[in-house]
Amino acid sequence: MTTVAIIGGGKIGEALLAGLVAGGVHPHDIRVANRRAERGRELSNRYGVKVFTDSAEAVWHADVVFLCVKPHHIVGVLExxxxxxxxxxxxxxxxxLAAGITLRAMEEALSAGTPIARVMPNTPMLVRKGVCALTPGRHLGAEQEAQIIKLLQMVGVVVPVAEKHLDAVTAVAGSSPAYMYLVVEAMIDSGIALGLDYATSRQLVEGSLAGAMAMLQETGQSPAELRANVSSPAGTTIAALRSLEESGVRGAFFRATDACAKRSREIGQQMQ
Known part of the structure; x- marks a missing residue:
C-alpha cells in the first residue's frame, strides 16, 4: 500500500488525483491539501479522498508527495x-510538478538527503492519457524512482529526461494540449464558416484528429510520410497545405514553443 499526498487541488492536482483513482489507487490512500476548504470538500465528494487545508498534516506518513501548486509557491510549501x-x-x-523550479532549489528548501524528483506533466492525466517527463534528484533511490514511475504510469506514459531538457519538455508536452485545443477550435470554426453546423463540424474534426493520431502511433510511419500519403498531386489536400505553409504555420509553432521554453527558464531564474 502506497500513501500519496497531493499538495494543490487545482487543474493539475485534480488531473493527477482522478488518474490515480481510475488507475486503482484507493481513495483512502490519497490525501489532498488545498488552501480553500470549499475546494477540498468538492474533491472529497467527487473522489472520496481525505482532504486537508494544512500541507504539513497531509504529508504525515505519506510515501510520495506530489507538489501541484504554482511555481512561485513551491519553495514555501517545501519549507x-x-x-x-x-x-x-x-x-x-x-x-x-511545477515548471521552472530546479532540483537545486528544491534541495535547498528541504533537509539534506531528502529524495526528490521533478516531473513535467500535462492535463490529459485526467483521462489517463497524460505524458510525464521525469527527472530524478541525486538522492532518489532506484526503488523510490520505480514507485513514482508506477504511480505516474497510471495516468499516462512516463519519459525519463535530463533536467536541462525540462524547459523544452514544458514547451512541447506540458503546454501543448492548449495548442492542440486552439487548432481544434480553429478547425471547427472553419467548418462552420463553410456552412456546417457546430455539432457536425466538431464531430468531424475530433474524429479526424483522433484517427490521425491513432495512425501515427500504430503504423510507425513518420508524420511526413503520413502527410505525403494524403497529398495527391494537384489535389485538395496539397492546396490546403500550401496555404498553411504560406501562412507560416511551422514558424508559428517554432516561435510558440521557444516562447514557452523561455518563460519556463525565466520562472526558474526568478525562484533562485
Whole structure:
C-alpha cells in the first residue's frame, strides 16, 4: 500500500488525483491539501479522498508527495512540510510538478538527503492519457524512482529526461494540449464558416484528429510520410497545405514553443 499526498487541488492536482483513482489507487490512500476548504470538500465528494487545508498534516506518513501548486509557491510549501517529512517513519519522496523550479532549489528548501524528483506533466492525466517527463534528484533511490514511475504510469506514459531538457519538455508536452485545443477550435470554426453546423463540424474534426493520431502511433510511419500519403498531386489536400505553409504555420509553432521554453527558464531564474 502506497500513501500519496497531493499538495494543490487545482487543474493539475485534480488531473493527477482522478488518474490515480481510475488507475486503482484507493481513495483512502490519497490525501489532498488545498488552501480553500470549499475546494477540498468538492474533491472529497467527487473522489472520496481525505482532504486537508494544512500541507504539513497531509504529508504525515505519506510515501510520495506530489507538489501541484504554482511555481512561485513551491519553495514555501517545501519549507512548510520539511519538518513533517523529516519526522516520518518512512523516507518520503517529494515530486514537483511545477515548471521552472530546479532540483537545486528544491534541495535547498528541504533537509539534506531528502529524495526528490521533478516531473513535467500535462492535463490529459485526467483521462489517463497524460505524458510525464521525469527527472530524478541525486538522492532518489532506484526503488523510490520505480514507485513514482508506477504511480505516474497510471495516468499516462512516463519519459525519463535530463533536467536541462525540462524547459523544452514544458514547451512541447506540458503546454501543448492548449495548442492542440486552439487548432481544434480553429478547425471547427472553419467548418462552420463553410456552412456546417457546430455539432457536425466538431464531430468531424475530433474524429479526424483522433484517427490521425491513432495512425501515427500504430503504423510507425513518420508524420511526413503520413502527410505525403494524403497529398495527391494537384489535389485538395496539397492546396490546403500550401496555404498553411504560406501562412507560416511551422514558424508559428517554432516561435510558440521557444516562447514557452523561455518563460519556463525565466520562472526558474526568478525562484533562485
Amino acid at each position: 512548510d512540510i520539511r519538518d513533517t517529512i523529516d519526522s516520518n517513519d518512512q523516507e518520503t519522496s517529494v515530486v514537483s
